[in-house]
Every structure is written in structure tokens, then in C-alpha cells.
Amino acid sequence: MIALRNLLLLLCFAPLLASAQGYDAFRSWEKLPQQRIGVRAYMRSTYARTGGGYDASNFLFMNKEDENVTLDVKGNGVLYFFRANHWHGSPWHFVVDGKDNIVTETATADPVDAVKKFKATTFFPTATLPEPMAWTWGTTKGANLIWTPMAFRDSLQIAYSRTFYGTGYYIYHLYADKHNLPSWNLNKTPDQDVVDLVSRAGTDIAPKNIRKATGAVKLNKSSVLLATINARSSSLRALKLTLPLDKAEALERVRLRVTWDDAAHPSIDAPLCLFFGAGTFFNREKKAYLVKGLPINIRFDYPGKKIELACYYPMPFFKNAKFELTNIRPDDTEISYELRYERTKVSASRSSYFHATYRDFPKPELGQDMTWLDTEGVEGRQQWSGSFLGTSFIFSHNANLNTLEGDPRFFFDDSRSPQAYGTGTEEWAGGGDYWGGENMTLPLAGHPCGSTEKKTAVNDKDLIQSAYRFLFADLMPFGKRAVIRFEHNENVSQEHYETVCYWYGLPAASLIKTDSLDIGKTADEAQHAYHSPQASAVEKISSRYEWGPDAYPAHAWGYDLPKKEGYRHLIGKEIYPAHEEDGRTTTGTSEFTVRLRKDNMGALLRRTLDYSYPNQTAEVFIAAKGTDNWQYAGAWYLAGSNTYVVSRPPGELSPRKYHVETSNRRFRDDEFLIPAALTKGRDAIRVRIKCIPDHQALYPGHPFPRQSAWSELKYDVYSYVLPDFK
Numbered sequence: 065m066i067a068l069r070n071l072l073l074l075l076c077f078a079p080l081l082a083s084a085q086g087y088d089a090f091r092s093w094e095k096l097p098q099q100r101i102g103v104r105a106y107m108r109s110t111y112a113r114t115g116g117g118y119d120a121s122n123f124l125f126m127n128k129e130d131e132n133v134t135l136d137v138k139g140n141g142v143l144y145f146f147r148a149n150h151w152h153g154s155p156w157h158f159v160v161d162g163k164d165n166i167v168t169e170t171a172t173a174d175p176v177d178a179v180k181k182f183k184a185t186t187f188f189p190t191a192t193l194p195e196p197m198a199w200t201w202g203t204t205k206g207a208n209l210i211w212t213p214m215a216f217r218d219s220l221q222i223a224y225s226r227t228f229y230g231t232g233y234y235i236y237h238l239y240a241d242k243h244n245l246p247s248w249n250l251n252k253t254p255d256q257d258v259v260d261l262v263s264r265a266g267t268d269i270a271p272k273n274i275r276k277a278t279g280a281v282k283l284n285k286s287s288v289l290l291a292t293i294n295a296r297s298s299s300l301r302a303l304k305l306t307l308p309l310d311k312a313e314a315l316e317r318v319r320l321r322v323t324w325d326d327a328a329h330p331s332i333d334a335p336l337c338l339f340f341g342a343g344t345f346f347n348r349e350k351k352a353y354l355v356k357g358l359p360i361n362i363r364f365d366y367p368g369k370k371i372e373l374a375c376y377y378p379m380p381f382f383k384n385a386k387f388e389l390t391n392i393r394p395d396d397t398e399i400s401y402e403l404r405y406e407r408t409k410v411s412a413s414r415s416s417y418f419h420a421t422y423r424d425f426p427k428p429e430l431g432q433d434m435t436w437l438d439t440e441g442v443e444g445r446q447q448w449s450g451s452f453l454g455t456s457f458i459f460s461h462n463a464n465l466n467t468l469e470g471d472p473r474f475f476f477d478d479s480r481s482p483q484a485y486g487t488g489t490e491e492w493a494g495g496g497d498y499w500g501g502e503n504m505t506l507p508l509a510g511h512p513c514g515s516t517e518k519k520t521a522v523n524d525k526d527l528i529q530s531a532y533r534f535l536f537a538d539l540m541p542f543g544k545r546a547v548i549r550f551e552h553n554e555n556v557s558q559e560h561y562e563t564v565c566y567w568y569g570l571p572a573a574s575l576i577k578t579d580s581l582d583i584g585k586t587a588d589e590a591q592h593a594y595h596s597p598q599a600s601a602v603e604k605i606s607s608r609y610e611w612g613p614d615a616y617p618a619h620a621w622g623y624d625l626p627k628k629e630g631y632r633h634l635i636g637k638e639i640y641p642a643h644e645e646d647g648r649t650t651t652g653t654s655e656f657t658v659r660l661r662k663d664n665m666g667a668l669l670r671r672t673l674d675y676s677y678p679n680q681t682a683e684v685f686i687a688a689k690g691t692d693n694w695q696y697a698g699a700w701y702l703a704g705s706n707t708y709v710v711s712r713p714p715g716e717l718s719p720r721k722y723h724v725e726t727s728n729r730r731f732r733d734d735e736f737l738i739p740a741a742l743t744k745g746r747d748a749i750r751v752r753i754k755c756i757p758d759h760q761a762l763y764p765g766h767p768f769p770r771q772s773a774w775s776e777l778k779y780d781v782y783s784y785v786l787p788d789f790k
Contacts, residue, residue: 086142086213086215086245087213087254087255087258089142089144089213089536089537090213090258090261090262090536090537091255091257091258091261093261093378093536094299094301094378096377096378096451096453096536096539096568097299097378097379097380097410097415097416097417097418097450097568098410098414098415098416099413099414099415099416099449099450099541099570099574099786099787100451100541101574101665101666101740101784101786102239102240102241102665102666102737102739102740102784103237103238103239103240103541104237104238104476104483104541104668104735104737105235105236105237105483105484105538105539105540105541106235106236106237106238106483106484107233107234107235107472107474107483107484107485107486107540108134108135108233108234108236108485109134109231109232109233109234109485109486109487110122110123110134110230110231110232110233110487111233111471111485111486111487113610113706113708113725113727113729114725114727114728114729115610115612115613115614115727115729116554116613116617117469117553117554117620117621119231119471119487119488119491120149120152120229120230120231120487120712121227121228121229121230121231121710121711121712122134122708122709122710123224123227123230123708123709123710123711124136124703124704124708125678125679125704125708125709125760125761125762125763125768126709126711126720126722126762126763126764127223127761127764128764129719129720130155130157130223130225130226131157131223131225132223132224132225132227132230132709132711132720133221133222133223133703134153134222134223134224134230134232134234135220135221135222135234135703136219136220136221136222136679136701136703136704137216137219137220137221137236137238137701137703138218138219138681138699138700138701139218139219139238139239139698139699139701139737140216140217140218140238140239140242140243141215141216141220141236141237141238141239142213142214142215142216142236142237142245142537143158143213143214143216143220143234143235143236143248144211144213144235144236144237144537144538145209145210145211145234145235145236145538146208146209146210146222146232146234147207147208147209147210147232147233147234147491147494148207148208148230148231148232149206149207149208149229149231149232149491149496149497150171150178150179150201150206150207150208150229150496150497151169151170151171151172151175151178151185151200151201151208152175152226152228152229152230152231152716153224153225153226153227153229153230153231153232154167154168154169154171154172154175154208154224154225154226155167155168155172155225156168156222156223156224156225157221157222157223157224157225158214158220158221158222158248159219159220159221159222159223160214160215160216160219160220160247160248160249161216161217161218161219161220161247162218162219163247163249165248165249165250166250167187167188167189167193167250168187168188169185169186169187169188169200169208170182170184170185170186170188170200170202171185172188175226175716175717176715176716176717182202183202184202185200185201185202185203186200186202187200187208187210189250191253192212192250192251192252192253192254193210193212194253194254194259196259196262196263196265196506196507197210197211197212197254197258197259197262198210198211198212199494199506201496203504203506204494204495204496204499204504204506204509205495205496205499205500205502205504205511206490206495206496206497206498206499206500207491207494207495207496209494209506209509211262211508211536211537211538212254213248213537214248215243215245215246215247215248216247216248217242217243217245217247218699220236222234226716226717226720227711227712227713227720227721228712228713228715228716228717228718229712230711231487231491232487233486233487233491233492235484235538235540237538238737239737240666240737240738240739240740241666241739241740241741242739261358262358262507264358265356265357265358265361265506265507266353266356266357266361266363268302268304268374268376269358269376270301270302270376270404271301271404271406272404274301274404274405274406275295275298275404275405275406276402276403276404276405277291277293277401277402277403277404277405278400278401278402278403279291279400279401280398280399280400280401281389281398281399281401282396282397282398283315283318283389283392283394283395283396283397283398283399284394284395284396285392285394286390286391286392286393286394287388287389287390287392288388288389288392289386289387289388290387290388290389290401290403291386291387291401291403292384292385292386292387293381293384293385293387293403293405294383294384295381295384295385295405295407296382296383296407297382297407297408297409297410297411298380298381298382298385298405298406298407298408299378299379299380299381299405299406299407299408300378300379300380300381300385300403300404300405300418301376301378301379301404301405301406302374302375302376302402302403302404303322303374303375303376303379303387303403304372304373304374304375304401304402304403305320305336305372305373305374305399305400305401306370306371306372306373306399306400306401307370307371307373307399308369308370308371308397308398308399309364309365309366309368309369309370309371310369311397312345312371313344313345313346313525314393315336315345315397315399316335316336316337316344316345317335317336317337317391318335318336318389318390318391318392319333319334319335319336319389319390319391319422320332320333320334320335320336320339320387320388320389320420321333321387321388321389321390322379322385322386322387322388323385323386323388324379324381324384324385324417325381325382325383325384325385325417326383326384327443328443328444329443329444330388330443331417331418331419331420331443331569332418332419332420333420333421333422334420334421334422334564335391335422335562336373338422338456338457338458338530338562338563338564339375339420339422339456339564340355340360340361340362340373340374340375340456341354341355341357341360341361341362341456341510341512341532341534342354342355342362342456342512342513342530342532343457343458343512343513343514343528343529343530343562344513344525344528344530345362345371346513346523346525346526346528347364347513348513348515348522348526349503350364350366351364352364353505354505354512354513355505355510355512355532356505356506356507356510357505357506357507357508357510357532357534358376358507358508358534358536359375359376359377359534359536360374360375360376360377360456360532360534361373361374362512377418377453377566378418379417379418380408380410380412380415380416380417380418381417382412385403385405387401387403412570412789412790413570413572413786413787413788413789414786415570416449416450416451416568416569416570417450417568417569417570418566418567418568419443419565419566419567419568419569420564420565420566421436421437421442421564421565421567422562422563422564423435423436423437423562423563423564423565424561424562425560425561425562425563426560427558427560428552428555428557428558428559428561429555430555430556430558430616430630430631430634431555431556431613431616431634431637431639432555432639433473433549433550433551433552433555433611433612434549434550434551434552434561434563435547435548435549436455436457436548436549436550436563436565437452437546437547437548437565437567438545438546438547438548439542439545439546439547439567439569440545440547443571445571447544447545447571447572447573448542448544448545448546448569448570448571448572448573449542449543449544449569449570449572449573449574449575449787450541450542450546450567450568450569450570451535451539451540451541451542451567451568452474452476452535452539452540452541452542452546452548452565452566452567453534453535453539453565453566453567453568454508454532454533454534454535454539454565454566455492455493455532455533455548455563455564455565455566456530456531456532456563456564456566457530457531457532457561457562457563457564458528458529458530458560458561458562458563459489459529459530459531459559459561460514460527460528460529460559460560460561461527461528461529461559461560462518462527462559462560463514463515463517463518463521463526463527463529464518464529464557464559464622465490465498465501465514465517465529466498466553466557466621466622466623467489467552467553467557467559467622468488468489468490468498468553469488469489469551469553469554469557469620469621469622470488470489470550470551470552470553470554470555470557471485471486471487471488471489471550471551471612472484472485472486472489472492472548472549472550472551473485473486473549473550473551473611473612474540474546474547474548474549475546475547475549476540476541476542476543476545476546476547477542477543477544477545477575477668477782478544478545478577479670479733479735480609480672480731480733481609481610481731481732481733481734482549482610483540483735484540485610489531489550489551490511490531492531492533493509493510493511493531493532493533494506494508494509494510494511494531494533495509495511495531499511500516501515501516501517502516507534508533508534508535508536509531509532509533509534510531510532511529511530511531512530512531512532513526513528513529513530514526514527514528514529514530515527534566535566539568542575543573543574543575543668543782543784544573544574544575544576546567546569548565550563551612553620553621553622553623554612554613554617554620554621555612555613556616556617556620556623556625556628556631557620557623570787570789571789572787572788572789573785573787573788574784574785574786574787575668575782575783575784575785576661576782576783576785577780577781577782578658578659578660578661578781578782578783579592579658579659579660579780579781580778580779580780580781581594581656581658581778581779581781582778583602583646583647583648583776583777583778583779584602584603584646584647584648584777589656592656592657592658593655593656593657593750594654594655594656595654595655595656596648596650596652596653596654596655597652597653598650598651598652598653599648599649599650599652599654600648600649600650601648602646602647602648603646603647603648603649604644604645604646605644605645605646605647605674605730605731605777606642606643606644607642607643607645607674607728607729607730607731608640608641608642608643608728608729608730608731609640609729609731609732609733610727610729610732611640612639612640613639614638614639614640614641614728615636615637615638615639616631616634616635616636616637616639617635618635618636642728645672645731645777645778646777647672647673647674647775647776647777647778648775648776649674649677649773649774649775649776650755650773650774650776651755651757651772651773651774652754652755653752653753653754653755654752654753654774654776655750655751655752655753656750656751656779657689657748657749657750657751658748658749658751658779658781659747659748659781660743660746660747660748660749660781660783661747661783661785662745662746662747663785663786664740664743664744664746664783664784664785665740665744665783665784665785665786666737666738666739666740666743666744666783666784667737667738667743667749667781667782667783667784668735668736668737668738668781668782668784669684669735669736669737669738669751669779669780669781669782670733670734670735670736670779670780670781670782671733671734671735671736671776671777671778671779672731672732672733672776672777672778672779672780673702673731673732673733673734673775673776673777674730674731674732674775674777675702675705675706675729675730675731675732675775676705676706676707676726676730676769676770677705677770677771677772677773677774677775678704678705678707678758678760678762678768678770678772679701679702679703679704679705679758679760679768679772680700680701680702680755680758680772680773680774680775681699681700681701681755681756681757681758681772681774682699682700682701682753682754682755682756682774683696683698683699683700683753683754683756684696684697684698684699684700684736684738684751684752684753684754685697685751685752685754686738686742686743686749686750686751686752687749687750687752688746688749688750689746689748689749689750691750694752695742697736697738697739697742698736698737698739699756700734700736700753702732702734705768705770706726706727706728706729706730707724707725707726707727707762707768707769707770708724708725708726708727708762709722709723709724709725709762709763710723710724710725711723722763722766724762724766726769731777740784743783751779753774753776755773755774757772758772759772760772
């Protein structure tokens with residue numbers, strides 16, 4: 065009966081998993097709130113491995129002169145996002161399942177002084193990478209961005225032909241179960257219905273002929289109720305407010321508060337301007353849109369003397385939804401609202417609530433990342449399962465753009481390594497070189513407000529610098545906890561940040577830790593029947609994880625730190641001291657037995673490892689406890705090592721350089737998804753890890769300092785389950 069129940073649950077989730085892949089992730093956007101079982105998101109980049117601020121021209125390894133690798137993945141999944149600074153690095157190689165696809169853009173052939181030479185730019189082939197699925201620096205004011213989904217069945221590699229200022233970050237999903245999508249190639253043009261959907265950014269994209277609550281309220285009290293909707297198993301599809309234009313700036317700090325199903329705490333509680341994507345409603349250029357986003361927008365109707373705010377992220381609820389405005393300075397101002405909703409057949413356990421969590425950082429702590437979101441304990445609940453959806457944030461109230469030299473680091477489900485590690489804050493929001501100081505708004509990223517510099521600001525609101533990044537197909541699932549952290553210029557800037565994190569969350573876990581094996585501990589190895597004939601003796605390692613600068617830096621972009629008040633005495637002081645771990649390495653096979661929940665829907669295996677061993681590759685096999693009936697589960701691969709190549713040649717067309725650096729961060733957590741077909745109905749499984757030697761050179765004629773081997777310090781095992789939510 066348990067096996068049958070699991071099979072039925074898997075069948076129920078099949079459409080959900082399909083909707084998370086390829087173009088269906090856009091097309092079936094009403095399914096965004098649904099739980100992602102057996103799906104993981106990763107953000108990789110050219111970040112500085114030693115923790116500094118120079119995030120360009122750092123390569124995992126190099127092959128030919130025009131083949132310098134920044135991303136290397138094995139498994140089946142979809143690349144949902146690519147970002148590079150301007151044309152730098154092009155021609156780009158997208159090697160999908162072994163086939164090389166070469167992408168260029170307008171400035172690739174003539175890159176020297178390209179900003180002066182070219183005004184309008186585009187990708188080539190244009191039919192494969194058209195707007196609005198892809199944008200070049202002529203529009204974004206500094207970055208080349210691709211949201212065209214690129215499916216891969218076995219492998220994906222991104223390599224740069226040129227290394228001058230080669231910077232980038234990439235978001236991809238990996239899946240436990242094999243999908244049947246064809247491998248992406250340059251002949252694949254985007255599905256037209258998806259192009260049409262994204263082209264509608266800034267318009268009302270939600271269903272029209274559904275239930276609707278409309279009205280108007282006077283803001284004559286400090287807190288007013290907009291509406292309460294009583295409806296079973298429904299989803300809000302449009303949340304729209306209309307404000308009088310002449311009062312908009314005065315109302316921008318009014319807070320929107322939304323509570324689902326009589327919860328003790330609101331799930332949305334944020335200032336209107338930030339919730340809808342901008343740091344202020346001041347519109348210096350009197351543009352039609354401050355935010356022309358796909359899921360969220362701010363539109364100015366000057367003839368109608370009004371400003372329209374809209375959010376189209378689907379928002380499920382199962383009994384009722386309460387909408388309020390707070391933080392009001394009472395007067396006779398009247399605003400109107402429109403709330404559209406429809407019935408949904410998805411149960412609460414398979415769905416999740418929409419959240420917008422606001423944080424205020426008047427003076428970020430020196431040496432520490434800002435934590436924009438930690439779901440543990442939020443709204444009075446310890447565990448949450450759902451998906452991270454993006455951010456809207458003010459990064460300065462004083463027109464300071466260089467505070468953006470800070471990396472995003474996102475941690476999911478108690479991993480000590482960030483599954484998402486970016487190259488800078490403006491890059492996260494679709495920019496490059498601070499957007500050249502200019503404003504821009506795209507369907508999923510933008511810099512909607514803020515003067516180019518302090519001296520050009522026309523008033524105090526023009527000093528407010530803000531940006532947004534909406535995740536859609538590239539959302540980031542988590543099973544029990546999400547921690548969203550950002551640096552602030554190597555954590556020395558103390559600009560006033562205000563942030564909103566958008567996320568879906570159900571107050572119950574879909575990932576349950578069911579076992580842990582500490583390699584090197586004799587009793588633990590015996591308890592888990594650990595057997596590794598070729599394993600090394602236990603080795604103790606003293607090192608660190610990649611958590612930002614180890615010590616307070618003496619130099620940071622745009623800051624004279626020795627002169628910074630209250631900082632001089634901190635320079636060189638350690639922030640993240642080394643700690644000790646132990647474990648083994650092998651070039652052979654390791655086997656062990658781990659416990660699962662019998663009602664599991666697949667499993668996640670997390671390994672703590674020593675990243676000084678390069679390009680660790682293994683084949684993973686699974687068998688039922690007490691049997692030798694091994695079944696292949698997939699390839700487990702982690703590209704690169706803590707030794708990498710930095711290439712910063714003097715000019716755009718100069719040959720690459722070979723400067724080898726080794727980071728002092730050897731500890732890394734890495735993940736492998738075990739398909740549900742190999743775990744369903746089992747409360748324990750045997751795992752076989754077979755090391756596959758890797759002979760990749762660091763660059764031609766220069767091997768990595770260490771030979772490839774499989775490092776295992778610890779294994780943590782998580783069972784995917786249907787969240788226990790009532």
C-alpha cells in the first residue's frame with residue numbers, strides 16, 4: 065500500500081516537474097507556487113575564489129586559447145539564465161551534451177571602444193536569442209542577459225573565447241528524474257507563445273474572466289482594511305492598486321499587509337514602493353513605467369493623473385485572504401483596488417503561500433553579510449518549503465553606487481556552501497558597471513530609480529538607488545530553509561539598505577534529514593556498513609568554507625578604508641577562522657547504507673568534501689538494503705578545485721594570461737539527487753560511489769597541483785516527502 069501511495073503521489077507531481085522544465089516553466093506560470101520535489105537550483109559564477117572583490121577573469125580551467133571554462137555541469141537539467149558583462153568573453157561556447165554552440169553579439173568582432181562604436185546591439189543568431197528572452201548591453205546599460213531556456217540531458221559547459229574582463233553568472237536547475245526534452249542548440253528558436261508572454265511585461269497578464277473584488281478606501285486612519293476574501297482553495301491572480309498621482313510620493317511608505325488563512329502573522333508586510341519594485345515613486349524622467357516587469361509593475365498614467373501598481377505572482381490560499389494598508393498618515397486620500405482570484409484544485413500540501421519579507425539595514429554590520437531573509441523562525445514557524453522568487457531593494461539613500469561591490473550568497477536547507485554565489489549586487493539585478501549610472505527596466509531585472517551621481521540629484525528622493533530581480537522560470541526551490549545573504553562592498557560599506565525578498569513557502573518541510581555518516585569516525589562507519597577498500601587513512605584538514613573575506617580588508621572598491629571612521633583598528637582582523645574536519649579520499653569505490661523515510665519521494669545526498677582535489681567525478685549506484693542489485697543513479701561531478709586560473713590580459717584582443725591562484729577555502733558541500741524510482745517504499749538504501757579518474761589540465765601543459773580523487777568527509781541524507789501541512 066505504501067509503494068502504491070508513493071507511486072500515486074509521484075504521478076500527481078509529474079505535471080509539476082514537467083512545468084519546471086524548458087518553456088513550460090514560463091507557459092505554466094500559474095504553477096509557480098507548487099512544491100518542487102526532486103528539483104534543485106544552482107547559481108555559479110566567476111566570483112573571486114579568495115574572497116576579494118575582483119570577480120572577473122577567474123576560470124575553472126582552460127583548454128584551447130579560445131576555450132576558457134567558467135561553468136561545467138553533469139546531469140540533466142535546464143540553464144535558465146546567463147549573464148556576462150557587456151560583450152566581454154565572447155564568442156561564448158555553450159557546449160550542450162557535447163555539441164558546441166557558439167554565441168556572439170554586435171561588438172564581438174570589433175570590441176575595442178565598442179561603447180563608442182555601437183548604440184544598438186543584439187545577439188547572434190538573433191532568431192535564437194531574441195528580445196525579450198535575451199538582452200544586450202545597449203539596452204541594459206552594461207550587461208548581456210539570456211533567459212532563453214537551454215535544456216541538457218547529460219552535460220553543460222560554458223567557455224569564453226577571450227578572457228579580458230570575462231565575468232558572468234548562471235542559474236540552472238538539476239532534476240532527479242530524467243526528462244525527455246531535446247538538447248538545446250542554435251537552431252532552436254524560442255516558443256512563440258512564451259516570447260509573446262514575456263513581451264507582455266508591464267501589462268495585465270493574469271486571467272480576466274475570474275472572480276473579482278474591487279473597491280475604494282479612504283486613508284483616513286493609520287490602518288485600513290482593503291478587503292477580505294472568503295473562498296476555499298483559491299489563488300489570487302492579480303493584486304492591483306491605483307493611487308492619485310499627486311499623492312503617490314507621499315504614500316510610497318504606506319505598507320501593504322496580506323494575511324493568508326487566518327495566520328498569526330502577515331506573509332506580506334512591506335512598503336508599497338519596494339513591494340512593487342522601486343525604492344521610491346519619484347519619477348525624474350516622467351516615464352510611463354518605473355517598473356515594467358513581467359510579474360510586477362509600476363505604471364504612470366499622466367493623463368489620468370494616477371499611478372497603477374500591479375503584482376501577478378500567483379498567490380494561493382485555502383480559506384481566506386485579508387488585505388490591509390498600514391503606516392498611514394491619515395487624510396482624505398482615496399485609493400482603489402482590484403483583486404482577481406480563481407479556484408484551484410491543488411491541495412495545500414502541494415502548494416505554498418506567497419511572501420514578501422521586508423528588512424531594514426540602516427547601518428550594515430562591518431565584516432558580515434546582510435541576511436535579507438532567513439526563513440527559519442519567520443512568521444513564527446521553524447521550517448518552510450517552497451521557492452525563492454527574487455528581491456526588490458534600496459542599496460543607497462545617498463546615490464552611492466560602489467556599495468554594489470558585494471556578492472550574493474544563498475544557502476538552502478542547511479548547506480554550509482552557498483548553492484548560489486554571484487559576482488556582485490548590480491549583476492544580480494541585471495546590470496554591469498552599475499548600469500552606467502542610468503536607469504533601466506526589463507521584465508525580470510532592473511534599476512528603476514536613482515540619479516547617476518549625487519551632484520546630479522534633483523531632490524532627496526533622487527538620491528535613492530534601488531534595483532529589482534524577479535525570478536520566474538529560474539526560481540530557487542528549498543525544502544526546509546532558505547538563507548539569502550548579500551555582501552556590502554566586501555562588507556565594509558555602511559550604506560542604508562532596505563530589502564524585500566519574495567518567496568513561496570509552506571510552513572512544513574519537504575526535505576527531512578534522515579541520516580548522517582561522518583567519514584573517519586570508526587563507530588559511524590561501522591554503523592553505516594561503510595566499506596572503501598582503496599580509501600586513504602583518515603586525514604585531518606584545517607581550512608574554511610567560502611563565506612566572504614576571511615579578514616577585514618585593507619582595500620575595497622571606492623573606499624579609503626584606513627581613513628574610514630571606526631575601521632582602522634579592524635584591518636587584518638580575522639572574521640572566519642579556520643576550523644578542522646576529517647575524512648578520507650579514494651580513487652576506488654565506497655559503499656555505505658543510509659536510512660530514509662519509507663514514504664519518501666526521492667532523496668538528496670549531500671557530501672562535505674575537500675575541494676583541493678580537482679574535478680571530482682563519480683558514478684552513483686543504489687541498491688535495496690541487504691541486496692547487491694545495483695541500479696545506476698547518475699554521475700556526481702564537481703568541476704574545478706580551490707586552485708584556478710586568473711587571466712587578465714592588457715587588452716580586449718590580447719592572448720590570455722596564466723596566473724594560478726589557490727584559495728585557502730578547501731571545504732565545500734555538494735549535492736546529488738537520487739531518483740524516487742530507486743528509493744520509493746524503502747526505509748534504507750545502499751549507496752555505491754565509484755570514483756572516475758579525471759585528467760583535466762588546469763591549462764595546457766600545466767596539471768592541477770593534486771591528482772583527481774574522490775573526497776568524502778561527511779554524507780548527510782535527506783528524504784523528499786509531501787509536506788505535512790494541515
